[in-house]
Amino acid sequence: MSLDASDIEKIAHLARLEIAPESIERYAADLSNILDLVAQMDAVDTTGVEPMAHPLHMSQRVRPDRVSEHDQRELFQAIAPLTEGGLYLVPKVID
Template sequence: MSLDASDVEKIAHLARLAIAPEAVEHYAEDLSRILDLVAQMDAVETKGVEPMAHPLHMSQRLRADRVTEQDQRELFQENAPLTEDGLYLVPKVID
């Protein structure tokens, strides 16, 4: 599919983009190449091809689910202006 300058100007208007007049032809060529590539991909027969979640057939290495940080709650709450029963007290922001 080939786009001309008027197509690019219309697309730019709809997208609310400002394109310099000297760049319109360049955008028309680039967008035409992109549409040609999409047409090529659309022509490929994909019947019977199972969709993939990821292009690489790999399993993700997961770390063991274990605690690695020590509990520092009391230390952090010493620095807070107001706390109560292990919770931080903050000023009311909505009436």
């Protein structure tokens, strides 16, 4: 796909970018090359290829799930203006 100067100006306007007039041709060539590469990748037959969640087949190191702090809910709620059933009560802000 080949982009011309008017395409680059439209894209720059939509993206709210200011591009120097002398750079427009270079941007057109660079974006055209990127779009050509995308078209090449789109043309590859991927039938039967299983999607991967991550490109590397590695297992995640997971830390042990253990308590690192003790429960301080009662301490924090003791200084709160209003609480009920372990929840903080706040003024209604939407009618």
